[in-house]
Amino acid sequence: MSDSRALYEQVILDHNKKPRNFKKLEGADHSVEGFNPLCGDHFTVHLNLDGDTLTEITFEGSGCAISKSSASVMTTVLKGKTRAEAEALFEQFHAMITADPDAPVDDEALGKLRVFAGVREFPVRIKCATLAWHALHSALTSDDNAVSTEE
Ligand code: ZN
Numbered sequence: 215m216s217d218s219r220a221l222y223e224q225v226i227l228d229h230n231k232k233p234r235n236f237k238k239l240e241g242a243d244h245s246v247e248g249f250n251p252l253c254g255d256h257f258t259v260h261l262n263l264d265g266d267t268l269t270e271i272t273f274e275g276s277g278c279a280i281s282k283s284s285a286s287v288m289t290t291v292l293k294g295k296t297r298a299e300a301e302a303l304f305e306q307f308h309a310m311i312t313a314d315p316d317a318p319v320d321d322e323a324l325g326k327l328r329v330f331a332g333v334r335e336f337p338v339r340i341k342c343a344t345l346a347w348h349a350l351h352s353a354l355t356s357d358d359n360a361v362s363t364e365e
Contacts, residue, residue: 222332285346
């Protein structure tokens with residue numbers, strides 16, 4: 215097993231068992247539900263903004279280990295980021311995860327998120343890994359409509 219594969223499994227196990235920022239956010243500025251009917255993943259992402267900065271981001275719900283750990287890591291990475299930085303990370307994350315499994319990963323730009331490159335070997339899991347990010351994207355750019363991976 216390669217080091218990156220081992221790290222991938224370790225991070226997913228850890229965040230699935232002990233998800234970070236896994237709670238309701240009372241009076242959140244934005245709350246968006248995300249569904250992945252193919253897998254049964256269903257999460258709500260909550261966030262508070264101060265001007266353009268994400269001051270708080272939490273999530274709740276249930277789903278598979280990949281969807282849950284991806285949402286958990288996302289919250290830890292995005293707290294304190296600006297709206298534009300969060301959107302840029304979403305684009306980089308999405309590009310990485312949908313790239314060819316052999317494509318190089320920009321470790322510096324992606325930081326902790328790079329461990330999810332392992333998902334590229336399991337294309338059916340891409341929607342699990344990006345679900346919370348799609349909910350975040352909706353919260354930052356539109357009117358908080360629920361998102362589904364199948365629309
Ligand atoms: Zn899933």
